[in-house]
Amino acid sequence: CKTSSIRGRIERHFPGSWPFKSHALLYISGSKDINMDTGEVLASLGVEGAAAAAHALSLPAEAYGNDAQLEVMWAMKAYNHAEVYFNLISSVDPKFLKLTKTDDLIYSKFREDFPDFDLKILDPELLKSAEAKEKWRPFCNHFEGLVEDFNYGTLLRLDCEKDYTEENTIFATRIQFFAIEIARNREGYNNVVHNTGVKAKQQTKEQS
Structure with missing residues (x-):
């Protein structure tokens, strides 16, 4: 599928790196300085470059064809969404x-x-197999016109109790992400992540 090929290209460009946001930005800008942070790399693109990047990031993966740089930019946008x-x-x-x-x-x-x-814990086969895609298709299409960019690609965690890592991440459509994460939130599956985050913040305050 398209998203699998994009991930493959990312892994070839940045072997062993996850998350890949900073590496992707460096690749896009052509910078060799691995110490540059995200803001510095974006600044190095200039006004015209940043505008072009914004336009590219507004497009679905299918619009990128075989342009590796644009595919990486699309994947970077997906990661930014996941991080937030x-x-x-x-x-x-x-x-x-x-x-x-x-x-x-x-x-x-x-x-x-x-x-x-x-x-x-999501079973990838229930999202990606031919049979699963046939079952998901009418559900996804039901929200065309109701959910903006419903069929755009995004990143989804397999194990709801863990962060986004290479082993715990799968590409999915945005409406699949919303369906699964809304259900996880309402049914209490994301409480472990929330409780861990709250404890971490409390520990940081106590140590400061």
């Missing part, structure tokens, strides 16, 4: 989070179509 989301559930009680304007509809439709779907 994980920080959010680490800080805010997940049961109070509202991810879209249609959370209730997404959740009810998801549990109607996938009543026995295991949210704790």
Whole structure:
């Protein structure tokens, strides 16, 4: 699939690196300075370069064709989304989070179509196999026009109690991400991440 080929290209460009955001930015800018942070690399692109990057990041993966640089930029956007989301559930009680304007509809439709779907540890085959794709397709298409960029690619954690790592991450569509994470939040599966984040912040305050 398209997302698998993108990940393969990322791994070839940046072997053994995860997360890859900073490395991807360095690759895009052509910089050789591995000590540059994200802000410095973006600044090095200049106004025109930054504008071009913003436009490229607004496109779905399919629009990139075989352009490796643009594919890496798309993947970087997906990682940024994942990073923000994980920080959010680490800080805010997940049961109070509202991810879209249609959370209730997404959740009810998801549990109607996938009543026995295991949210704790995802089975990649239930997302990526030919049979699974056929089952997911009508669910995903149901939200066309209701959820912005519903079919864009994003990153999804396999084990809900762990962070985004190379071993714990799979590419999925945005509506699959919303369906699974809304359900995880409402059914208490993301509480472990939240409790761990709260404890870490308390320990940091006590040590400071």
